[in-house]
Amino acid sequence: xxxxxxxxxxxxxxxxxxxxxxxxxxxxxxxxxxxxxxxxxxxxxxxxxxxxxxxxxxxxxxxxxxxxxxxxxxxxxxxxxxxxxxxxxxxxxxxxxxxxxxxxxxxxxxxxxxxxxxxxxxxxxxxxxxxxxxxxxxxxxxxxxxxxxxxxxxxxxxxxxxxxxxxxx
Amino acid sequence: xxxxxxxxxxxxxxxxxxxxxxxxxxxxxxxxxxxxxxxxxxxxxxxxxxxxxxxxxxxxxxxxxxxxxxxxxxxxxxxxxxxxxxxxxxxxxxxxxxxxxxxxxxxxxxxxxxxxxxxxxxxxxxxxxxxxxxxxxxxxxxxxxxxxxxxxxxxxxxxxxxxxxxxxxxxxxxxxxxx
Numbered sequence: 001x002x003x004x005x006x007x008x009x010x011x012x013x014x015x016x017x018x019x020x021x022x023x024x025x026x027x028x029x030x031x032x033x034x035x036x037x038x039x040x041x042x043x044x045x046x047x048x049x050x051x052x053x054x055x056x057x058x059x060x061x062x063x064x065x066x067x068x069x070x071x072x073x074x075x076x077x078x079x080x081x082x083x084x085x086x087x088x089x090x091x092x093x094x095x096x097x098x099x100x101x102x103x104x105x106x107x108x109x110x111x112x113x114x115x116x117x118x119x120x121x122x123x124x125x126x127x128x129x130x131x132x133x134x135x136x137x138x139x140x141x142x143x144x145x146x147x148x149x150x151x152x153x154x155x156x157x158x159x160x161x162x163x164x165x166x167x168x169x
Numbered sequence: 170x171x172x173x174x175x176x177x178x179x180x181x182x183x184x185x186x187x188x189x190x191x192x193x194x195x196x197x198x199x200x201x202x203x204x205x206x207x208x209x210x211x212x213x214x215x216x217x218x219x220x221x222x223x224x225x226x227x228x229x230x231x232x233x234x235x236x237x238x239x240x241x242x243x244x245x246x247x248x249x250x251x252x253x254x255x256x257x258x259x260x261x262x263x264x265x266x267x268x269x270x271x272x273x274x275x276x277x278x279x280x281x282x283x284x285x286x287x288x289x290x291x292x293x294x295x296x297x298x299x300x301x302x303x304x305x306x307x308x309x310x311x312x313x314x315x316x317x318x319x320x321x322x323x324x325x326x327x328x329x330x331x332x333x334x335x336x337x338x339x340x341x342x343x344x345x346x347x348x
Contacts, residue, residue: 089278091273
């Protein structure tokens with residue numbers, strides 16, 4: 001199976017972590033910018049995150065915004081159709097599959113894989129419990145709110161994610 | 170030694186795997202098929218929705234309890250939202266293929282939804298029980314019924330809500346044949 005990319009969104013609906021894997025070689029984690037506002041467009045446009053990733057039509061930051069829009073709408077749709085205790089797990093298109101896991105604190109983990117992958121709900125839960133809680137929440141130097149991805153981008157977490165994705169393969 | 174026999178289930182009925190433990194001295198197991206055959210299975214398609222190419226809801230029908238009852242306004246909102254989401258999902262494809270299809274299968278804890286988009290942009294949504302098999306077949310058959318009893322109806326105005334008794338009747342007899 002192939003893992004394409006991985007996103008974490010915090011409870012303020014902001015993307016705090018993006019990781020992309022192309023052709024099974026991990027790319028460098030890209031620095032994240034604050035949400036684009038009219039006044040900051042000029043500065044953000046020059047940042048690394050806004051440059052289109054090679055081989056992809058959208059930049060990763062733009063893709064993260066679209067992914068968030070989709071999971072937010074689908075989550076609300078599912079909750080409306082089946083009551084508040086139901087949760088959206090994944091969806092599949094002809095070319096990829098998106099897996100979703102939301103913690104009680106509204107932290108959202110999203111992973112894009114190829115379509116043959118089975119449900120990754122437990123894997124995303126493991127990432128939360130074994131990597132996010134261990135290396136981000138328990139890190140005394142990490143801030144409480146991860147504005148712009150601050151605190152999530154640490155080396156142990158990166159290595160952990162890399163190792164974990166290799167074990168899923 | 171244990172012998173296992175698995176029932177090939179009907180396409181529209183829930184998958185039930187039946188394992189029968191028999192004595193190793195039993196030579197003839199052919200009669201077991203009859204035993205399995207009498208087990209009654211339940212139908213599990215919750216609802217069918219049809220969206221026109223502009224994202225408007227033109228048909229909505231519940232078949233089995235499982236989804237919450239929504240007002241007709243909520244269904245219209247849901248259809249419009251889904252139409253937008255479907256367009257976005259084809260944009261965020263991480264692969265390099267230029268023509269990416271939109272959302273096809275959506276899974277949640279309590280249901281699975283199959284979406285089929287025709288070449289003209291009409292979308293068929295089938296809501297069913299999780300782990301329901303062969304929803305592709307069901308959705309194609311619903312499309313066939315739509316072509317036969319809606320599109321061939323000379324009084325049907327295209328892109329408008331479907332009010333066709335023949336379509337209703339045939340859809341019911343396909344999805345809930347025993348009731």
